[in-house]
Amino acid sequence: MKLTFDAETESFRQTFVDWLEANMPPEAATTERPSSTADLPQWARDWQRTQFDAGWLVPGNPPEYGGQNATLIQQFIHNEVLATRHVADSFNPQALGIIVPSILTFGTEEQKERWAIPILRGELTAALGMSEPNAGSDLAGLRTKAVLDGEEFVLNGQKVWTSGAHDADVILTFVRTDPDAPKHKGISCILVPTDTEGVTRRPFGSYISPEDLDFNEVFFDDARVPAENLLGPLNAGWKVANGSLGHERAMLWLNYSAALDRFVDEFRNAVAGTDAADDDRLVDWYGSVAIDAQAVKLLGYRTLAKTRRGMIPTEQSILKLFSSESNQDAHARAIEELGALGLDHETLSGPFRHLHLDGYMNSWFDGYLRTFAGTIAGGTSEIQRNIVAERVLGMPR
Amino acid sequence: MDFELDEDQIALQSAAAEILQKECPPSLLRAVIDGKGVDDDLWQTLVGLDWPALAIDPDAGGSGATAVELGLVIEQLGYVADPTPFLATATQFAPVIEASSDAEQRRRFLGPIATGGTGTLAVAGPTGRWDPADPPVSAERTSGGVRLSGRASFVIDGDRADEIAVLAATDSGPLAVVVPRADATVTREPAFDLTMHVTTVDLTGVTVPDDRVLAVDDPTAAFTAALESAVTGLSLMTVGACQRAFDMALAYTKERHQFDVPIGSFQALKHKAVDMYTLIERARALGLFAALCIAEGDPRRPLAAAMAKAAAGDAQHLVFKHTVQFFGGIGFTWENDLHLYLRRAKAAELIFGGAAHHRAIVGRHVLSGADL
Numbered sequence: 180m181k182l183t184f185d186a187e188t189e190s191f192r193q194t195f196v197d198w199l200e201a202n203m204p205p206e207a208a209t210t211e212r213p214s215s216t217a218d219l220p221q222w223a224r225d226w227q228r229t230q231f232d233a234g235w236l237v238p239g240n241p242p243e244y245g246g247q248n249a250t251l252i253q254q255f256i257h258n259e260v261l262a263t264r265h266v267a268d269s270f271n272p273q274a275l276g277i278i279v280p281s282i283l284t285f286g287t288e289e290q291k292e293r294w295a296i297p298i299l300r301g302e303l304t305a306a307l308g309m310s311e312p313n314a315g316s317d318l319a320g321l322r323t324k325a326v327l328d329g330e331e332f333v334l335n336g337q338k339v340w341t342s343g344a345h346d347a348d349v350i351l352t353f354v355r356t357d358p359d360a361p362k363h364k365g366i367s368c369i370l371v372p373t374d375t376e377g378v379t380r381r382p383f384g385s386y387i388s389p390e391d392l393d394f395n396e397v398f399f400d401d402a403r404v405p406a407e408n409l410l411g412p413l414n415a416g417w418k419v420a421n422g423s424l425g426h427e428r429a430m431l432w433l434n435y436s437a438a439l440d441r442f443v444d445e446f447r448n449a450v451a452g453t454d455a456a457d458d459d460r461l462v463d464w465y466g467s468v469a470i471d472a473q474a475v476k477l478l479g480y481r482t483l484a485k486t487r488r489g490m491i492p493t494e495q496s497i498l499k500l501f502s503s504e505s506n507q508d509a510h511a512r513a514i515e516e517l518g519a520l521g522l523d524h525e526t527l528s529g530p531f532r533h534l535h536l537d538g539y540m541n542s543w544f545d546g547y548l549r550t551f552a553g554t555i556a557g558g559t560s561e562i563q564r565n566i567v568a569e570r571v572l573g574m575p576r
Numbered sequence: 577m578d579f580e581l582d583e584d585q586i587a588l589q590s591a592a593a594e595i596l597q598k599e600c601p602p603s604l605l606r607a608v609i610d611g612k613g614v615d616d617d618l619w620q621t622l623v624g625l626d627w628p629a630l631a632i633d634p635d636a637g638g639s640g641a642t643a644v645e646l647g648l649v650i651e652q653l654g655y656v657a658d659p660t661p662f663l664a665t666a667t668q669f670a671p672v673i674e675a676s677s678d679a680e681q682r683r684r685f686l687g688p689i690a691t692g693g694t695g696t697l698a699v700a701g702p703t704g705r706w707d708p709a710d711p712p713v714s715a716e717r718t719s720g721g722v723r724l725s726g727r728a729s730f731v732i733d734g735d736r737a738d739e740i741a742v743l744a745a746t747d748s749g750p751l752a753v754v755v756p757r758a759d760a761t762v763t764r765e766p767a768f769d770l771t772m773h774v775t776t777v778d779l780t781g782v783t784v785p786d787d788r789v790l791a792v793d794d795p796t797a798a799f800t801a802a803l804e805s806a807v808t809g810l811s812l813m814t815v816g817a818c819q820r821a822f823d824m825a826l827a828y829t830k831e832r833h834q835f836d837v838p839i840g841s842f843q844a845l846k847h848k849a850v851d852m853y854t855l856i857e858r859a860r861a862l863g864l865f866a867a868l869c870i871a872e873g874d875p876r877r878p879l880a881a882a883m884a885k886a887a888a889g890d891a892q893h894l895v896f897k898h899t900v901q902f903f904g905g906i907g908f909t910w911e912n913d914l915h916l917y918l919r920r921a922k923a924a925e926l927i928f929g930g931a932a933h934h935r936a937i938v939g940r941h942v943l944s945g946a947d948l
Binding site: 180181182183317332403443446447450455456459462463464466467469470471473474477478480483485488494497499501546561563564565567568569570571572573574575576 | 579580581582585644663698726748766826829831837840841843845846847849850851853854856857861862864865868869871872874881886887892932934936937938939940943945
């Protein structure tokens with residue numbers, strides 16, 4: 180147990196920081212704002228490509244996939260630098276974080292060439308088609324079906340919450356291929372190009388604004404996709420899904436931690452010059468958020484250390500739950516503490532911060548609304564609690 | 577940060593867990609509470625294992641491990657609601673003495689700890705605030721010594737410590753003085769933690785020779801630093817006590833059946849269990865971080881200690897109410913052992929400043945721009 184990493188690791192950090200400072204696009208070049216999580220303005224494509232070519236996009240990958248075969252600890256340092264500086268490596272995060280790793284893990288060489296590399300280079304963008312109107316927390320209950328007809332799969336059904344689908348070139352779609360098998364065993368995973376006939380994407384506004392268009396409904400009406408687009412074995416989609424969500428989970432906490440750290444900083448800035456420090460109630464609450472932020476970091480470091488030593492990091496299971504709820508409570512309290520000043524609400528078209536992926540909310544209220552993504556998406560807090568209770572604490576189902 | 581225990585630390589942790597659960601069962605706590613037994617054998621076992629002097633410098637007769645190793649043992653002591661004078665000796669008394677720049681003084685007062693010597697510290701007054709800037713005891717220089725006046729409250733183990741480290745105000749600034757317990761008038765006060773010795777120490781009229789005045793440049797700073805060790809120790813003891821209560825309640829949800837199913841299958845209990853688990857892990861991580869900051873002399877140690885104590889307080893609050901609730905009527909009985917551990921966890925919250933006090937320290941620190 181030590182407060183610092185070894186010199187070799189710190190020197191790796193410096194190498195990346197130096198590279199980042201020399202190669203990040205300047206703020207003036209990044210003013211065109213991405214309109215969804217699959218919309219890449221030219222500057223964002225260029226930025227991703229720059230990282231890809233230099234082996235800094237996914238350092239753990241081999242060079243042909245944008246990396247440098249970095250060790251786990253080096254991958255962590257890379258992520259930590261980006262997270263603490265709030266710099267996004269990709270503005271199509273679900274592609275880089277979930278879809279590409281799934282293709283690299285489960286795909287054929289042809290699929291890696293056809294899809295993974297162009298996505299990594301920022302030439303193509305991707306969306307993730309998992310949830311359906313009746314398959315949310317119970318994801319394995321999904322009903323969109325695909326039937327093999329000769330050399331093609333024929334898809335029918337509907338997805339929803341498909342972030343960025345209207346801007347994406349391809350959707351990694353989870354479909355039912357064996358309606359008679361137990362529900363986890365009849366699912367497959369198919370790469371569906373969005374220009375396929377019979378695929379309709381309909382973006383809808385979030386409660387932040389009718390112009391905040393990231394969510395989509397995606398309809399499949401006899402959409403025909405080449406059989407070679409099947410990712411992984413037929414009916415092994417649940418394995419791909421779990422693999423997808425498992426990728427980089429050891430480091431996802433860095434984003435949660437960065438969000439809480441950012442809150443701590445931003446609230447401090449918001450009350451700078453006021454007599455907030457004299458308000459015992461406010462100080463008590465703010466202290467509690469700072470403690471949460473530090474605890475998330477410590478539990479995260481602990482999961483990293485355990486992963487490195489081949490131990491099972493059980494703390495990992497509570498990091499999303501704990502940090503997302505803490506962040507949500509913090510934002511709710513912040514608005515209330517700010518009183519009438521908390522009413523301030525600029526428009527969505529306002530300026531956003533340099534290279535931030537999600538630091539573009541323009542009011543504390545927007546910030547609060549966005550925290551519900553953390554407690555709903557990727558497994559609701561309630562489902563997370565059930566999972567931790569059963570798998571970590573061994574409570575009966 | 578490498579925030580995981582190494583092999584030696586894990587070995588120490590499991591040895592401590594195994595030995596303490598064997599040597600300090602609930603039956604021992606009950607015997608001590610009923611006045612039918614004493615904890616002397618347990619204390620001798622701890623001394624035999626060199627644990628009270630674990631983090632003391634070898635030059636002063638200690639084992640030379642760090643605050644992290646000490647913290648691991650303390651968490652396990654919390655798990656058994658340790659009735660001995662361990663915590664006060666190792667985390668309250670020893671850190672004050674360590675501030676002395678006089679090697680002979682350090683040997684004199686720390687050396688005995690390795691062979692069973694005990695100590696504590698006296699800083700709080702009758703209002704229960706541990707503020708080294710405002711000690712309840714004063715002193716005046718006499719020929720060849722200092723004469724003390726005043727009464728210190730909430731001194732842990734004051735009735736069974738060999739030595740008491742006292743912060744005493746004088747006209748020319750405070751002094752750190754080591755008083756033999758035999759010279760003080762000590763009263764054990766009633767407290768709901770029935771194995772914790774909470775005492776009042778009357779020092780009026782006690783005179784100690786000059787060689788019992790510690791060689792420290794800034795006695796207030798020395799006691800402030802010692803309180804950080806004390807708070808860290810108490811936090812980890814709370815974590816251990818909370819873990820014990822949680823383990824008991826969790827096991828019960830798997831055994832107890834109602835409506836033909838184990839009660840642990842109910843979501844209402846699962847969600848509460850996860851909330852307890854989360855707050856215990858949060859407190860443990862912050863407690864170990866504070867110990868690590870102490871071990872490495874990191875400047876964040878005051879902030880880390882305050883975070884640890886606040887988090888321990890948050891954990892015990894939830895663990896107390898949920899675990900009793902999990903047991904239902906059985907948890908309401910004297911016979912059930914749960915309350916033995918909950919008493920320790922709640923008592924720990926009430927000494928050396930509670931969660932709210934420490935959250936305020938953290939809040940002001942961070943609001944003024946302190947780095948985490």
